[in-house]
Amino acid sequence: MKQYFGLVGLVVFSFGLAACGPAEGGPNQTGAPVALAATTTPSTMPGMEHNMDAMPQMGHSAEPVSAANVPPATDAQGGQLLPFREENGVKVFELTTQVVQWPILEGVTATAYTYNGTVPGPMIRVTEGDRVRVIVKNQLPEPTTVHWHGILVPNAMDGVPGVTQDPIEPGDTFTYEFTAAPAGTFMYHSHFESDTQVMLGLYAPFIIDPKTPPADPPDVDVMLMLSEWRIVGNQTFAAMPMTGMDANYFTINGKAFPNTETITVKKGQRVRLRLAAIGQSVHPMHLHGLPFKVVATDGYPVPAAAQLTKDTLNVAPGERYDIEFIASEPGQWMLHCHILHHTTNDGEEPGGLMLIVNVAE
Numbered sequence: 001m002k003q004y005f006g007l008v009g010l011v012v013f014s015f016g017l018a019a020c021g022p023a024e025g026g027p028n029q030t031g032a033p034v035a036l037a038a039t040t041t042p043s044t045m046p047g048m049e050h051n052m053d054a055m056p057q058m059g060h061s062a063e064p065v066s067a068a069n070v071p072p073a074t075d076a077q078g079g080q081l082l083p084f085r086e087e088n089g090v091k092v093f094e095l096t097t098q099v100v101q102w103p104i105l106e107g108v109t110a111t112a113y114t115y116n117g118t119v120p121g122p123m124i125r126v127t128e129g130d131r132v133r134v135i136v137k138n139q140l141p142e143p144t145t146v147h148w149h150g151i152l153v154p155n156a157m158d159g160v161p162g163v164t165q166d167p168i169e170p171g172d173t174f175t176y177e178f179t180a181a182p183a184g185t186f187m188y189h190s191h192f193e194s195d196t197q198v199m200l201g202l203y204a205p206f207i208i209d210p211k212t213p214p215a216d217p218p219d220v221d222v223m224l225m226l227s228e229w230r231i232v233g234n235q236t237f238a239a240m241p242m243t244g245m246d247a248n249y250f251t252i253n254g255k256a257f258p259n260t261e262t263i264t265v266k267k268g269q270r271v272r273l274r275l276a277a278i279g280q281s282v283h284p285m286h287l288h289g290l291p292f293k294v295v296a297t298d299g300y301p302v303p304a305a306a307q308l309t310k311d312t313l314n315v316a317p318g319e320r321y322d323i324e325f326i327a328s329e330p331g332q333w334m335l336h337c338h339i340l341h342h343t344t345n346d347g348e349e350p351g352g353l354m355l356i357v358n359v360a361e
Contacts (some may be wrong), residue, residue: 071235073100074117077261078138078254079205079223082122090131091179093124094148097190098139102201104249105345112201113190115138119206119254120225120278121188128183128211134176136168143167144202146176147191149318150299151206152326159191167192170229183210185274185320187225187329195280196273199228201254203278208299218324219269222261226278226315226337226353248279250352257336257343257354263359265327271357272324273335277315283353284338284351286312289329290357294323312338 084091095115102112102119115121126132138144145167147159157178161167168174186206187294190197231247252260265271270294277283294305298320313321336343337353345351 005078022097067095070099070101070111071117073112073114073119075361076103078118078120079123079225080118082116082124087133090133091126092133092135094135094137095121096137096139097144097202099141102254102304104229104251104254105351108247108249108256110231110249110346113144113197114201114290115204119201119203119251121202123205123207123223124188125207125209126180127209128181130180132178132180136171136176137173138168138170140197142169142193143169144190144192144197145174147194148176148178148186148188148206150184150320151178151208152181161192180208182299183208184296184301185223185276185322186299187276187278187320198278199230199280203227205274205276207274210277216270218269218272220263220265221274222263222272223274223276224355225254226275226277226283227251227254228342230279248341249345250269250337252353252355256352257346259275260341260355262356262358263335264360267327267330267359267361269327270324271327272322273313274322275313275318276320277317280317281342282314282316282339283342284312284314285335285353286338287323287325287333287334287335288327289331290327290359292323292325294321295324296320327357330361331351333357333359 082093083096084093086092096117098114098117100112100114100117101109102114103109112119124132124134134146136144136146143161145159145161145165148157153176156164157176158164159176165174184207186208188204188206190202205225205227207223227250228247230252231249249256255261263271263273273292275285288311291309291311292313293309294313295302295307310323311324315321333356335355335357340349342353343349343351
């Protein structure tokens with residue numbers, strides 16, 4: 001079995017890539033400075049696109065972690081519902097940041113930073129107005145923090161190191177507490193060395209259900225987090241864009257096709273997909289055979305009169321879209337990114353950001 005083990009604590013350096021024209025057969029490339037391993041050769045690769053202008057140039061300096069000492073993932077699937085306990089009316093959740101071997105694809109394993117041992121980390125799902133306490137224990141070889149992306153938290157709970165809190169040092173614990181608001185689709189992720197830590201797996205879904213339940217909830221409700229992995233030789237790197245030396249994997253909920261989840265529904269059911277881009281690439285997501293409506297953006301509902309009917313939706317890093325469709329036509333329908341390099345596994349198609357919506361009679 002072929003395995004890729006990432007050295008998650010890497011010394012990386014910033015190189016300025018010379019601006020270049022579009023690669024043959026691919027979209028335009030950028031020449032923005034990016035963080036690359038000292039052993040790689042800076043070059044561009046078809047299919048890598050347009051969001052690199054803000055890439056940080058800070059080095060990453062944690063001690064390497066031996067792959068031989070990294071335990072396996074705690075579950076085969078990420079994003080599972082996180083249990084909680086109640087204390088004096090507060091919902092208390094516990095998270096542990098830890099390094100694990102995460103299977104992206106059959107025969108392909110990366111060393112990942114995780115919440116509770118999976119990529120994505122566990123889903124926190126609460127009701128609008130709930131008091132939430134999240135106890136975070138850091139078992140990484142370096143500091144970290146947690147940012148509650150899009151959620152209206154007090155400033156001291158925002159998770160920005162050096163601004164709202166000190167980083168959580170290895171072995172230490174930090175407690176976040178806030179009232180869940182507003183209702184909608186959100187996520188949480190690292191905000192320490194985030195160019196590295198998020199890309200190595202420190203992200204997870206956070207859903208806040210409305211205080212008054214809707215009269216007509218969807219029959220099927222699925223969260224899909226879109227991201228990328230870059231592996232060079234025996235190392236997992238977080239920085240983008242990728243080079244010709246890399247093994248490139250694009251993932252939905254931490255898995256590349258054909259290991260992505262198949263969404264099985266019945267004909268006539270109303271299906272909600274919550275799309276969240278947590279990586280550093282734009283993903284125009286295209287659904288075959290089943291046009292959808294955009295019912296919420298970044299957690300906020302779109303009024304019925306303003307809802308667009310589409311079959312392709314561009315999801316940029318940090319964005320969340322709730323889309324809904326009626327499963328009107330039986331069959332196996334593909335949902336995939338329409339940057340076609342993103343539907344490959346290390347250059348081989350089909351793969352990457354693809355899954356099947358199976359509509360049964």
